[in-house]
Amino acid sequence: MKDLHDFYKGKRVLITGHMGFKGTWLCVLLTHLGAKVIGYGLPNDVTPEVYKISGVNEKITSLTADVRDLSTMQYAFNEYKPEIVFHLAAQPIVLTGYKDPVTTYTTNVVGTLNLMECVRTSDFVKSVVNITTDKVYRNTETGNAFKEDDVLDGIDPYSNSKSCSELVTATYIRSFLKDKAIAVSTARAGNVLGGGDFSDNRIIPDCIRAQANDGEIVLRNPDSVRPYQHVLEALYGYLLIAMNQYEDIKYAGSYNIGPDIENCLKTKEVAELFCKVWGGKAHVTVSGNVNAPKESGLLRLDCTKFDNTFGKVKKLSVEETIRMIVDWEKAYESGATMYDVFVKQIEEYLSYV
Numbered sequence: 346m347k348d349l350h351d352f353y354k355g356k357r358v359l360i361t362g363h364m365g366f367k368g369t370w371l372c373v374l375l376t377h378l379g380a381k382v383i384g385y386g387l388p389n390d391v392t393p394e395v396y397k398i399s400g401v402n403e404k405i406t407s408l409t410a411d412v413r414d415l416s417t418m419q420y421a422f423n424e425y426k427p428e429i430v431f432h433l434a435a436q437p438i439v440l441t442g443y444k445d446p447v448t449t450y451t452t453n454v455v456g457t458l459n460l461m462e463c464v465r466t467s468d469f470v471k472s473v474v475n476i477t478t479d480k481v482y483r484n485t486e487t488g489n490a491f492k493e494d495d496v497l498d499g500i501d502p503y504s505n506s507k508s509c510s511e512l513v514t515a516t517y518i519r520s521f522l523k524d525k526a527i528a529v530s531t532a533r534a535g536n537v538l539g540g541g542d543f544s545d546n547r548i549i550p551d552c553i554r555a556q557a558n559d560g561e562i563v564l565r566n567p568d569s570v571r572p573y574q575h576v577l578e579a580l581y582g583y584l585l586i587a588m589n590q591y592e593d594i595k596y597a598g599s600y601n602i603g604p605d606i607e608n609c610l611k612t613k614e615v616a617e618l619f620c621k622v623w624g625g626k627a628h629v630t631v632s633g634n635v636n637a638p639k640e641s642g643l644l645r646l647d648c649t650k651f652d653n654t655f656g657k658v659k660k661l662s663v664e665e666t667i668r669m670i671v672d673w674e675k676a677y678e679s680g681a682t683m684y685d686v687f688v689k690q691i692e693e694y695l696s697y698v
Contacts, residue, residue: 357383369401438544442502474583493601536571568612604663
C-alpha cells in the first residue's frame with residue numbers, strides 16, 4: 346500500500362465542516378501529510394472553538410460558508426479545483442435533531458445534495474468520501490453487528506437525515522458519477538472520541554466539565570452500548586478509502602469503520618473509566634429521565650469489509666483513547682502550543698499503523 350505521506354503531499358483536498366471537532370483533526374492530519382487543504386464550512390457554535398485552538402486556521406485556505414448555499418459551494422469548487430473531497434459538514438447531535446429537525450435535515454440532506462451536484466458538474470474531482478454515521482441503520486436492537494448492506498433507516502431526525510444523505514449519494518453515483526469515473530464512498534464510523542471535543546450532550550466533554558467542578562457526570566442512558574474509537578482511527582480509515590479509490594475506482598463503496606468488539610462499551614463504563622484515568626473527584630450519576638428522547642440502546646459495527654479490503658489497522662483500546670484525551674486536555678489547560686500537541690498525537694498513532 347502506498348505511503349500516506351507520498352500520496353497526499355501536494356494533493357488539493359476540500360473538507361466541508363472543517364471547523365468542527367472531527368474536521369479540525371482532519372485538517373491538521375492532512376496539513377501534516379503535506380496536502381493543500383481547502384476548508385468550507387461555518388464556525389462551530391461550541392465554545393471554546395477547537396479549530397482556533399488548533400492553529401490549523403493559519404495553515405489552510407478557509408472559506409466561511411454554508412453547505413446549503415449551492416452557488417457559493419460551486420464557486421469554491423471552481424476556484425480551488427479539489428482532487429479529493431471529504432464531506433463532514435453536518436448537524437451531528439442526536440438531541441439537537443429532536444429540538445431542531447428542520448435545520449438537521451436541511452444541513453445533512455440538502456448539504457449533501459449540493460456537494461454531489463458540485464462533484465457532478467466538475468471535471469477535476471477524482472475521489473469523494475461522504476462521512477455519515479453508525480446510526481444510519483434500522484436498529485431493532487437484536488445485538489447483531491451491522492453490515493454495510495443492512496437496511497438504512499435511522500430512528501431519530503439526526504440518524505434518519507444521515508440515512509437520507511447516504512441515499513442521495515447512492516443515487517448520484519448510479520445516475521451520474523459512474524459514467525464520469527468519479528470514485529465516491531460513504532464511511533460509517535463509530536462514536537469518535539478525542540481531545541478538543543467541547544460539545545454538549547457527549548459523554549467525554551460532559552466528563553471533562555464535571556471534573557473541572559468536582560461534580561456529577563449525569564448519564565441519560567447509562568446502559569447504552571456504543572462502538573467507541575479515537576477520532577484518528579476513523580480519519581485514518583477515511584484517508585485510506587480516498588487514496589485507494591483515487592487510484593482504482595473498484596475500491597469505491599460503503600464502509601463501516603469501527604473498533605473491535607471489546608471497545609463496544611456501556612456509557613457508564615466509559616464515564617467510570619474516564620474518572621479513573623483523570624483522577625479527579627467527579628462521580629457518575631443517572632438522570633432517571635424516563636421521558637428522554639429515543640436513542641438506540643445497542644450499536645455495533647461489523648468492519649470485516651474494511652479490514653479485508655484495506656487491511657486491519659491498529660485500534661486503540663478505550664483506555665488508551667481516554668489517556669490520549671486526558672493528555673490533550675491537560676496540555677491545553679497548561680497553555681501548550683496545541684498544533685504541536687495535535688501533531689504529536691497524530692505521529693504517535695501513525696507509528697502504530
